[in-house]
Amino acid sequence: MSNIIDFKPRVPAAAEREEPPARDASLGRIIGLDAARALAVFGMYYSHVGPWAEETGTWKSFLMEIPHGRSSALFATLAGLSLVLIAGGHRPKTGRPMRQAVVRIAIRSVLLLALGSWLVAMGTSIVVILAYYGLFFLLALPFIKLRTRTLAILAVVFGIGGPLVIQWAWTSDTSWMEAFNAKDPLAMWSGEGLFALLINGTYPGIAWMAYMFAGMAIGKLDLTKLAIQLRLLIIGPALALLGYGGAWLIGKFLPGPDTSAKDASWKAFDEAWSKAMEGQDSANWTKEEWKSFDAEHASLWELAPDDKGMSGGFDWTSLVAASPHSNMPFELAGNIGVAFTIIAGLVFLLGRFGKLRFWLAPLIAVGSMSLTAYVAHIAAVWYLIDHPLNETGYPTGWRMWAAFVVVMLAFALLWKRFFKRGPLEYLMHWATLPAKLVK
Numbered sequence: 001m002s003n004i005i006d007f008k009p010r011v012p013a014a015a016e017r018e019e020p021p022a023r024d025a026s027l028g029r030i031i032g033l034d035a036a037r038a039l040a041v042f043g044m045y046y047s048h049v050g051p052w053a054e055e056t057g058t059w060k061s062f063l064m065e066i067p068h069g070r071s072s073a074l075f076a077t078l079a080g081l082s083l084v085l086i087a088g089g090h091r092p093k094t095g096r097p098m099r100q101a102v103v104r105i106a107i108r109s110v111l112l113l114a115l116g117s118w119l120v121a122m123g124t125s126i127v128v129i130l131a132y133y134g135l136f137f138l139l140a141l142p143f144i145k146l147r148t149r150t151l152a153i154l155a156v157v158f159g160i161g162g163p164l165v166i167q168w169a170w171t172s173d174t175s176w177m178e179a180f181n182a183k184d185p186l187a188m189w190s191g192e193g194l195f196a197l198l199i200n201g202t203y204p205g206i207a208w209m210a211y212m213f214a215g216m217a218i219g220k221l222d223l224t225k226l227a228i229q230l231r232l233l234i235i236g237p238a239l240a241l242l243g244y245g246g247a248w249l250i251g252k253f254l255p256g257p258d259t260s261a262k263d264a265s266w267k268a269f270d271e272a273w274s275k276a277m278e279g280q281d282s283a284n285w286t287k288e289e290w291k292s293f294d295a296e297h298a299s300l301w302e303l304a305p306d307d308k309g310m311s312g313g314f315d316w317t318s319l320v321a322a323s324p325h326s327n328m329p330f331e332l333a334g335n336i337g338v339a340f341t342i343i344a345g346l347v348f349l350l351g352r353f354g355k356l357r358f359w360l361a362p363l364i365a366v367g368s369m370s371l372t373a374y375v376a377h378i379a380a381v382w383y384l385i386d387h388p389l390n391e392t393g394y395p396t397g398w399r400m401w402a403a404f405v406v407v408m409l410a411f412a413l414l415w416k417r418f419f420k421r422g423p424l425e426y427l428m429h430w431a432t433l434p435a436k437l438v439k
Contacts, residue, residue, distance in 0.1 A: 027350075029223045031350050039342060039367075041408075043070065044072055045377050047072075048396075049381060050064075053065060070338050074339045076133070077340075079211075080136075080140065080211060083140055083215070084144065084216045085219055090221055101435075106138065109141075111431055116128045116131025116132065116133070117131045117186055117192065118190070120191060121189055124381060126378050127201075131192060135205055139212075148217045152213070155210045162332075164319075165207075169200050171315060177200075203325075204327055211332070214340075218340065223344075229348045232340045232344035236338070236339070239333050239337025239340065247334070254320065276293075366408055369416075369425050373412065377408075
């Protein structure tokens with residue numbers, strides 16, 4: 001009797017670990033991220049044309065304010081994640097493919113910077129985020145090969161250090177920035193120059209790079225794995241609780257700022273404004289009439305308080321703020337937690353429940369063309385509100401927000417039946433084709 005030994009080729013341990021993900025899990029990651037992008041876009045729709053709460057401190061006002069600040073933060077986190085996916089995700093590209101990916105990202109960055117600046121120069125009332133994103137991509141490029149832990153540390157560093165720089169800029173003499181802006185081509189073109197994009201704009205890069213690095217960190221993980229998804233579903237709510245809950249708790253023990261001088265200044269301004277408007281019906285004034293009023297009462301704005309002058313130096317108490325667009329550490333942490341939760345939750349659900357893909361197909365379609373969806377709503381606001389043909393514009397609120405959402409859902413679903421990419425996504429794809437020439 002003989003023993004037969006079945007010899008098999010030895011498989012390296014690394015190869016055993018790097019099994020390709022199941023098709024459903026891989027598809028779930030792709031469409032889950034698209035669905036998250038769509039939610040971010042629709043949240044920004046709400047922030048720009050949706051209703052505002054008539055009162056504060058109620059559950060209704062809390063629910064109505066949820067999209068403010070968090071939608072754009074989710075978009076920024078997804079941008080960082082997408083940046084890493086272009087470079088290979090948890091299996092980073094090397095050699096020529098990596099060099100081509102870097103060139104693609106650089107081209108996209110410049111195009112976003114130019115497109116965002118052009119939209120601002122057109123005179124939209126929306127604070128356009130695209131130019132900021134273009135700069136964020138360029139700033140993140142040198143860090144694209146770093147590991148998850150290092151990227152997470154960078155997110156913490158910028159999440160704490162960035163707000164300190166913003167507070168310093170807000171409470172210090174920064175007249176030298178104005179001299180720089182006078183020669184900054186971006187500032188001369190659109191009004192938003194390099195310093196606005198980095199420090200004192202609505203989405204300052206010095207703090208918002210925390211979102212980018214956080215997104216890059218989870219982009220380095222294998223999001224197709226259930227263990228990773230569950231881990232993020234724990235970390236996300238924990239960060240949200242730390243951010244919003246920590247700000248609320250610490251705020252209870254901090255003395256309120258002395259606003260007496262500022263309140264008095266605003267009172268004087270309000271009284272002067274009421275006197276100037278007495279007997280006039282400005283409800284249907286045209287742009288020319290408003291310009292004439294501003295020219296005649298230019299001295300009114302001299303009475304408005306200068307927030308920087310009223311601050312009395314570096315305001316440490318403001319660092320615990322978590323209100324939308326405060327850009328302080330607790331808000332950054334809370335927003336990152338919300339972003340992690342939404343991303344992991346949607347990837348989990350769409351990776352394991354096939355029927356949801358059918359029901360959420362319109363949402364997924366919008367997310368697959370998020371650049372088109374975002375620019376489309378800026379164009380619509382410009383045409384309907386900022387520069388309407390009837391000179392009065394259309395009222396914002398629930399109806400306008402719902403109309404924007406429904407139209408975009410229908411358009412995206414129909415477009416995806418015939419085309420692989422959205423209109424602007426095709427242009428972006430064609431513009432980055434020269435990256436294939438990189439050796």
